[in-house]
Amino acid sequence: MTDGRYYDALETRDPEAREQALMAALPHQIARAKARSAYFGALLRDVDPHAVTSRAALARLPVTRKSDLLDLQPKSLPFGGLNGTPPGGLARIFMSPGPIYDPEGRRTDYWRFARALHAAGFRAGEIVHNCFSYHLTPAGSMIESGAHAIGCAVVPGGVGQTDLQLRAIADIRPHGYGGTPSFLKILLDKAREEGADLSSLTKALVSGEAFFPAQRAEFQAAGIAALQCYGTADLGLVAYESPAQQGMIVDEHLIIEILRPGTGDPVEEEGEVGEVVVTLLEEDYPLVRFATGDLSAVLPGVSPCGRTNMRLRGWLGRADQVTKIRGMFVHPVQVSAAVKKHPAVARARLVVERAGDGDDMILEIEVADLSALAQERLLEDLRASTKLRARLVPLTPGTLPADAKTIEDRRPVG
Numbered sequence: 001m002t003d004g005r006y007y008d009a010l011e012t013r014d015p016e017a018r019e020q021a022l023m024a025a026l027p028h029q030i031a032r033a034k035a036r037s038a039y040f041g042a043l044l045r046d047v048d049p050h051a052v053t054s055r056a057a058l059a060r061l062p063v064t065r066k067s068d069l070l071d072l073q074p075k076s077l078p079f080g081g082l083n084g085t086p087p088g089g090l091a092r093i094f095m096s097p098g099p100i101y102d103p104e105g106r107r108t109d110y111w112r113f114a115r116a117l118h119a120a121g122f123r124a125g126e127i128v129h130n131c132f133s134y135h136l137t138p139a140g141s142m143i144e145s146g147a148h149a150i151g152c153a154v155v156p157g158g159v160g161q162t163d164l165q166l167r168a169i170a171d172i173r174p175h176g177y178g179g180t181p182s183f184l185k186i187l188l189d190k191a192r193e194e195g196a197d198l199s200s201l202t203k204a205l206v207s208g209e210a211f212f213p214a215q216r217a218e219f220q221a222a223g224i225a226a227l228q229c230y231g232t233a234d235l236g237l238v239a240y241e242s243p244a245q246q247g248m249i250v251d252e253h254l255i256i257e258i259l260r261p262g263t264g265d266p267v268e269e270e271g272e273v274g275e276v277v278v279t280l281l282e283e284d285y286p287l288v289r290f291a292t293g294d295l296s297a298v299l300p301g302v303s304p305c306g307r308t309n310m311r312l313r314g315w316l317g318r319a320d321q322v323t324k325i326r327g328m329f330v331h332p333v334q335v336s337a338a339v340k341k342h343p344a345v346a347r348a349r350l351v352v353e354r355a356g357d358g359d360d361m362i363l364e365i366e367v368a369d370l371s372a373l374a375q376e377r378l379l380e381d382l383r384a385s386t387k388l389r390a391r392l393v394p395l396t397p398g399t400l401p402a403d404a405k406t407i408e409d410r411r412p413v414g
Contacts, residue, residue: 007118010252011307018309022255025281027052030061033286036084039064039072040288055266058289059257063264063277065291066234067322069100070333079103085284094138094233097329097387102138102233105284111138111236112251113146116229119242119249119307120205122176124151129169129201131157131179131187132208138233139208139327143178146237162186166196176203180327181211181219181226185357188222198222205229208327210315210411215357230315232292234285235278239312247299247311255279256310258298259291261319273297275319276312293319323407325352325359330386332406335363338381344370345378347400350390354411361390366397 006012013021031049033040043062052058064082072080078093078101085105087093092104104110122128128147132139134156144154155174157165165187177184184204191198204219204226211228219226229240230248238256239248250256258267258274267274276294280287295318299311323330330350339348346366353360363382370378375392382390 006307007115011115011249011309013308015302015308018252022281023053023055026058026255026279029279029281029286030288032084032283033288036283037286038076038081040082040286042081044288055255055257058255058279059264059266061264061289063259063289063291064287066100066232066293067331069234070098070331073101077101079285082285082287084286090284092138092141094141095136096138096233097334098331100233103285104138104141105282109145109149110284111142111145111231112253113142113229113231113237114149115146115251116227116231116237116240117143117146117150117152117178117205119240120176120227120229121203121225121243122147122150122152122205126176127153127155127172127174129155129157129165129172129174129177131159131165131177131183133327134158137328142231142236143205147178159183162190166191166194166198169201170197173200175200176205177201177224177226178205180208181206181215181228182209182326182358184219184224184226185215188218207231209324209359210354212357228314230294230312232294234287234290235280235292238276238278238292242303242305242307244303244305246303248314249303249307250310250312252309253281255281256312257289258296261295264289267297270298270300273316291319293322295319318409323352323409325361325386325388328387330388330407334385335382335406338378338385339365341381342370342374342378344368344374346397349400349405350407352407352409352411359411361388362393363390364393364395364400366395366400368397370394 027049030052034044083103090103091106094102130143132143134140147154201224204224206226207229227241231237237251239250257277259277261275276292276296278290295316296312302308335350339345349364351362
């Protein structure tokens with residue numbers, strides 16, 4: 001590792017050398033997945049690992065979808081046999097909405113977030129105010145473990161408790177922020193109202209939701225240079241921005257394919273939008289061709305910052321109805337589970353819209369009559385299922401289209 005412009009020499013490798021190294025590591029990873037994971041041992045039973053030495057060979061292997069985990073994991077809790085390390089040998093076990101269980105191994109910087117933090121300007125001896133959740137989901141651990149690998153101290157702020165967060169920032173004087181962009185805006189707005197001093201914050205690494213140009217400009221006006229990254233609870237860091245702010249640079253320890261949604265086939269042309277599918281080169285959770293459900297596309301060429309890995313355009317939507325709202329994934333089955341508790345509701349649709357700098361979650365229901373108390377209980381059941389608040393819009397029966405999605409995301413993408 002270096003305290004210079006780049007985190008390490010891997011970031012500036014010749015692209016051909018990087019590809020050769022990834023393809024050399026690929027058969028070893030396939031062999032490891034077969035040997036250590038019960039699920040992949042069965043799925044790849046007839047695959048010769050030593051023959052998987054190219055992207056074309058990789059593309060012939062079966063795809064495992066994130067949405068499959070909802071059915072796979074209950075058959076062999078907690079990980080459905082996808083794990084390569086027994087649960088007792090892990091450092092932590094997380095529960096993401098669904099629920100989906102996610103392992104964290106014991107190695108330093110397991111989630112590989114040090115690279116993204118370094119690109120965002122964080123250096124050894126600095127303090128990171130971490131406002132990602134530490135409760136059940138792994139986002140807080142992702143930032144913290146990466147910051148520790150760099151040599152930073154961490155304030156484990158978590159989410160909420162805005163007044164205490166402002167006091168901690170004013171007293172401790174952290175150099176930067178980690179968390180969602182919407183919560184950083186909440187902190188800045190509240191600080192202006194109360195005259196709190198957040199001037200120590202000069203940098204930020206944000207993730208978990210869309211990061212809009214207006215937010216970036218507002219943070220810059222407040223003296224905070226904010227960059228974003230793309231990660232998941234299954235994979236850790238997938239890609240990250242550099243100061244060039246021209247796409248997201250793929251992490252060095254995974255192989256990304258862009259597939260035609262719903263298939264195992266790579267898109268035909270570079271730049272075509274498709275589903276992000278990842279093969280993770282690690283042993284605790286040896287995911288092979290793991291389909292995230294996220295849509296993106298590859299940008300041509302390399303970043304002007306000098307980092308030479310593949311670049312993604314960013315998050316361009318979902319290939320399924322699983323939707324990230326306020327940093328949390330919401331699955332159609334969660335919405336249906338809440339609605340089924342209320343037989344008076346004939347049909348329902350969860351609509352997600354952008355409201356200013358935040359997400360607005362609206363549950364539309366077809367109902368002839370539902371008391372105010374019953375409506376309140378329905379919203380409580382939805383919140384218990386998704387961990388998020390919504391508002392209710394009753395509709396007369398027959399209003400929703402026959403082919404209405406359970407979740408309809410109307411927010412802009414790009």
